[in-house]
Amino acid sequence: MPAKRKASSNVKGDTKAGRGSIASTPGPGTPRSIGSSDEYESEETEPESETVKNVKANLTVGKYQAKKQSAVQGRDSASHWFGNNDFSYLSLKPDHENRPLWIDPQKGRIILESFSPLASQAQDFLTTVAEPQSRPQFLHEYSLTPHSLYAAVSVGLDPRDIIGVLDRLSKVPVPDSIREFITGCTHSYGKVKLVLKHTKHYIESSDPEMLQRLLRDEIIGPLRVQGTEDITTTAAPKMGALVIPGTKNAAGVQQATAGDKPKVQEDENANEPDIYATLNEDDDDDDVEDAVHAFQIADDAVETIQKRCLELGLPVLEEYDFRNDDANANLEIDLKPAAQIRHYQEKSLSKMFGNGRAKSGLIVLPCGAGKTLVGITAACTIKKGVIILCTSSMSVVQWRQEFLKWSNINPNDIAVFTSDNKEKFTGNTGIIVTTYNMVAQKGKRSYDSQKMMDFLTSREWGLMILDEVHVAPAHMFRRVTSIIKTHSKLGLTATLLREDDKISDLNFLIGPKLYEANWMELAEQGHIARVQCAEVWCPMTTEFYTEYLTKDSRQRSLLWIMNPRKFQACQFLIDYHEKRGDKIIVFSDNVYALQMYAQKLGKVFIYGETSNAERLRILENFQHNENINTLFLSKIGDTSLDLPEATCLIQISSHFGSRRQEAQRLGRILRAKRRNDEGFNAFFYSLVSKDTTEMVYSSKRQAFLVDQGYAFKVITHLQGIESLPDLAFTTPVERRELLQHVMIHLETDISNDYENTDDLFHRVDRDGTGSKSLMKKKKGARRTAGTLSDLAGGQDMAYMEQNRSRNKDLKKKKGESSAFFKKLHREQAKKRDAWKNDE
Numbered sequence: 023m024p025a026k027r028k029a030s031s032n033v034k035g036d037t038k039a040g041r042g043s044i045a046s047t048p049g050p051g052t053p054r055s056i057g058s059s060d061e062y063e064s065e066e067t068e069p070e071s072e073t074v075k076n077v078k079a080n081l082t083v084g085k086y087q088a089k090k091q092s093a094v095q096g097r098d099s100a101s102h103w104f105g106n107n108d109f110s111y112l113s114l115k116p117d118h119e120n121r122p123l124w125i126d127p128q129k130g131r132i133i134l135e136s137f138s139p140l141a142s143q144a145q146d147f148l149t150t151v152a153e154p155q156s157r158p159q160f161l162h163e164y165s166l167t168p169h170s171l172y173a174a175v176s177v178g179l180d181p182r183d184i185i186g187v188l189d190r191l192s193k194v195p196v197p198d199s200i201r202e203f204i205t206g207c208t209h210s211y212g213k214v215k216l217v218l219k220h221t222k223h224y225i226e227s228s229d230p231e232m233l234q235r236l237l238r239d240e241i242i243g244p245l246r247v248q249g250t251e252d253i254t255t256t257a258a259p260k261m262g263a264l265v266i267p268g269t270k271n272a273a274g275v276q277q278a279t280a281g282d283k284p285k286v287q288e289d290e291n292a293n294e295p296d297i298y299a300t301l302n303e304d305d306d307d308d309d310v311e312d313a314v315h316a317f318q319i320a321d322d323a324v325e326t327i328q329k330r331c332l333e334l335g336l337p338v339l340e341e342y343d344f345r346n347d348d349a350n351a352n353l354e355i356d357l358k359p360a361a362q363i364r365h366y367q368e369k370s371l372s373k374m375f376g377n378g379r380a381k382s383g384l385i386v387l388p389c390g391a392g393k394t395l396v397g398i399t400a401a402c403t404i405k406k407g408v409i410i411l412c413t414s415s416m417s418v419v420q421w422r423q424e425f426l427k428w429s430n431i432n433p434n435d436i437a438v439f440t441s442d443n444k445e446k447f448t449g450n451t452g453i454i455v456t457t458y459n460m461v462a463q464k465g466k467r468s469y470d471s472q473k474m475m476d477f478l479t480s481r482e483w484g485l486m487i488l489d490e491v492h493v494a495p496a497h498m499f500r501r502v503t504s505i506i507k508t509h510s511k512l513g514l515t516a517t518l519l520r521e522d523d524k525i526s527d528l529n530f531l532i533g534p535k536l537y538e539a540n541w542m543e544l545a546e547q548g549h550i551a552r553v554q555c556a557e558v559w560c561p562m563t564t565e566f567y568t569e570y571l572t573k574d575s576r577q578r579s580l581l582w583i584m585n586p587r588k589f590q591a592c593q594f595l596i597d598y599h600e601k602r603g604d605k606i607i608v609f610s611d612n613v614y615a616l617q618m619y620a621q622k623l624g625k626v627f628i629y630g631e632t633s634n635a636e637r638l639r640i641l642e643n644f645q646h647n648e649n650i651n652t653l654f655l656s657k658i659g660d661t662s663l664d665l666p667e668a669t670c671l672i673q674i675s676s677h678f679g680s681r682r683q684e685a686q687r688l689g690r691i692l693r694a695k696r697r698n699d700e701g702f703n704a705f706f707y708s709l710v711s712k713d714t715t716e717m718v719y720s721s722k723r724q725a726f727l728v729d730q731g732y733a734f735k736v737i738t739h740l741q742g743i744e745s746l747p748d749l750a751f752t753t754p755v756e757r758r759e760l761l762q763h764v765m766i767h768l769e770t771d772i773s774n775d776y777e778n779t780d781d782l783f784h785r786v787d788r789d790g791t792g793s794k795s796l797m798k799k800k801k802g803a804r805r806t807a808g809t810l811s812d813l814a815g816g817q818d819m820a821y822m823e824q825n826r827s828r829n830k831d832l833k834k835k836k837g838e839s840s841a842f843f844k845k846l847h848r849e850q851a852k853k854r855d856a857w858k859n860d861e
């Protein structure tokens with residue numbers, strides 16, 4: 023942040039000169055002193071209505087400061103280097119070196135010096151009030167947004183608290199624009215609430231005038247259920263401290279302390295005073311209201327009203343006072359005594375249960391950091407009926423198993439609803455684990471499925487857990503959240519990222535982001551693996567580059583993937599890491615390249631058309647067979663497979679600039695069990711063909727991970743690659759042969775080279791297995807070596823034949839299974855039987 027240096031140099035050199043220059047340019051709208059709000063008065067000729075002001079608040083921060091900025095332009099000879107980002111007019115506090123924050127008065131950005139002794143407390147505070155944007159090693163960037171401030175209010179902070187703590191941590195006085203932004207965004211949050219009582223939805227507020235205003239609104243007014251009383255009044259429930267299972271303290275007040283926990287469970291900062299804990303405690307009284315007023319709305323009007331209220335600057339808060347819910351039966355569930363949740367899991371839950379009620383929202387934790395246990399603990403806290411939505415029936419089974427592992431729930435109280443299983447729980451209340459598609463599916467259903475849906479839609483649920491919340495399309499959430507009546511919703515994800523703009527829909531369909539963990543911090547503490555990331559630059563061979571220059575963009579991509587130098591790099595890295603004892607996954611979105619690479623290298627591969635039985639066989643071998651250490655995987659490995667642990671990833675082809683895919687793939691190695699071994703690192707390589715468009719996509723893809731603090735090393739030469747025995751494509755003849763093969767492929771239909779994962783998502787869920795229906799649909803487009811060779815006059819037949827599929831080898835050897843595998847199969851069969859008996 024350029025302002026940093028400028029501001030400090032002003033203070034250390036000539037503080038007066040810095041500020042004096044502002045005063046020397048007086049005029050209308052010119053700031054008279056730092057932090058003065060006078061300039062705003064001259065700007066606002068007509069006071070805006072509060073609601074409009076709220077909606078525009080984000081914009082106004084920039085507008086006023088742009089004026090302020092233009093007034094101070096040209097102050098000194100260095101100013102022009104910083105353009106609009108020259109904030110040297112802000113005065114530094116005398117003890118600024120002891121304070122860790124810089125605040126950008128224009129855009130609400132906050133920079134945290136992560137090396138400051140106060141950094142961990144400041145980070146704690148910032149993740150509550152702002153959105154983390156980027157967290158590399160030394161400087162972290164956060165953004166104040168209306169949604170982040172909404173989330174802050176929903177955990178019990180008020181604008182005074184937020185401004186007060188910011189001021190304590192900031193090197194400069196909190197600029198007026200930021201103060202106004204915070205107050206403007208937060209003063210009406212939480213004034214209007216959406217509550218579910220006896221399966222009916224109500225809009226509730228402690229201010230009857232607020233409700234009258236909503237009823238007068240042309241959109242909201244008509245959505246009140248006709249024939250109900252205009253406004254009903256009841257006494258507001260009182261709240262007390264809440265203890266989250268698996269922790270020792272009340273939620274939202276303190277971190278769990280070390281006690282008798284294993285070392286890894288400790289939070290290094292657990293004993294530091296919580297910077298805003300006292301604020302929460304002070305505020306408890308404010309939350310107790312004397313009376314609440316409400317009117318009933320139609321169930322299908324919930325989304326429209328939420329959207330309209332947002333437009334009016336009155337975002338609807340969804341809170342569930344589960345401890346005072348006598349209408350719904352209690353569920354017998356608690357964490358097992360051995361279950362000890364980690365400090366970041368507790369922190370995320372404390373954002374959800376901060377004031378003793380359950381708030382709907384999103385919790386973002388890296389892959390392998392234990393989102394499942396967070397969901398289970400939330401269920402153990404609420405102790406009411408729970409419905410869990412997963413992306414595939416495979417994760418449905420896993421969720422149920424995890425519930426049985428971590429909690430004392432009676433197996434009869436947790437049932438699954440998939441295409442194969444339509445069981446209900448036996449008691450008054452319980453847990454249902456299902457998939458998005460089973461619930462959102464439209465059209466005619468089987469008798470059993472319809473009966474199950476009637477059961478799900480006719481009752482009130484305490485909690486809905488939405489797993490992998492970023493994956494499912496927004497229309498599916500709409501359907502799910504509108505037909506299932508639930509008091510609270512918890513969305514879980516590792517990457518709150520979509521390349522389209524649909525992610526913001528989650529803000530009102532589910533709730534604000536309640537917590538986002540710091541990946542690097544978790545890696546340092548051993549909760550996820552440390553990963554070395556590298557981008558390997560592979561020069562294009564002359565013959566491939568010549569073709570590359572004449573082709574259109576679709577065809578170019580195949581040339582950069584099939585670049586012989588990339589192939590060699592892949593071969594070398596596989597060899598290197600197999601010798602180190604790593605388990606390697608090679609990702610290729612392009613199915614043609616996937617097969618070519620895997621067959622040439624004699625490795626197993628899985629893609630959309632691989633049958634379910636073959637997938638299982640391959641995965642099992644990859645996990646337990648010491649001769650199968652490398653697996654080639656298509657896009658389906660991103661979301662639809664439960665992959666065994668790997669310690670090295672190599673990416674040869676990917677989905678253009680998708681940041682989410684990059685992060686998801688990295689996530690595959692984060693749960694490496696050896697992560698706490700001394701000096702252990704997992705490896706993530708992205709192979710990129712030099713001087714091609716792939717390089718542009720690659721840097722775009724890395725943006726999210728770089729923001730999480732990962733540093734990608736660039737490798738321009740792999741030491742020792744030339745001396746690798748049997749290195750492929752070392753002669754011009756071999757390279758030309760490969761090029762010829764690729765060119766023939768380009769002349770055929772290449773449209774099926776990339777699997778459509780959206781399509782896959784739907785079908786995976788619908789049939790509950792993920793593979794068969796896809797196979798059927800794609801069969802017609804399947805190409806064979808024979809047809810290609812026919813086109814080429816049979817020249818390539820030899821090439822294909824000498825590269826026998828390793829997949830088939832595994833199949834052949836099935837009968838010769840070792841004693842180890844026989845034992846493994848027997849154990850798995852036993853587990854399956856035990857699980858069926860639980861039903």
Ligand SMILES: Nc1ncnc2c1ncn2[C@@H]1O[C@H](COP(=O)(O)OP(=O)(O)OP(=O)(O)O)[C@@H](O)[C@H]1O
Pocket residue numbers: 362363364367387388389390391392393394395516689693
């Ligand atoms: N508090 C804890 N104590 C001990 N083990 C834990 C804890 N939390 C999570 N784990 C373990 O960490 C592993 C990863 O957990 P989980 O599968 O829930 O991760 P995830 O965040 O859902 O990952 P993904 O996004 O890849 O699905 C599991 O083996 C789980 O049992």
